[in-house]
């Protein structure tokens with residue numbers, strides 16, 4: 113009985129670990145590998161942002177970013193990505209400074 117219980121707890125733990133490993137997303141940091149000619153900013157966007165902002169930046173749960181560059185400066189975009197805002201999660205711990213910069217710069221060109 114005790115062994116069974118242990119097995120169950122271990123299973124739960126493994127599940128939790130797996131889940132957090134999946135959503136933690138440290139995998140975006142292999143910037144030395146230019147994937148099929150796509151730049152880092154777009155790769156980061158695909159991995160972290162597409163679910164809320166859509167495949168073509170058209171917006172889903174989050175607003176469209178298609179002309180975000182004409183509304184916000186690169187600095188403002190950086191700060192929103194880093195610190196979050198309302199429904200927008202913060203990414204300061206999930207992306208490196210460099211990654212935040214490159215996504216912000218890329219989005220600031222969307223006009």
Ligand code: HEC
Pocket residue numbers: 156157160161162163164165173174175176177180183189192193197198199200201203215219
């Ligand atoms: C969980 C869903 C979600 C994810 C993931 C997400 N966003 Fe957002 N984002 C939002 C929402 C919701 C808003 C609107 C926030 C508000 O109303 O203040 C937003 C707002 C923004 C804005 C400001 C747009 C504007 O017009 O003011 C930018 C820029 C942005 N997101 C970039 C990103 C980037 C870059 C990523 C990936 C690193 C990302 N978002 C990931 C939900 C998300």
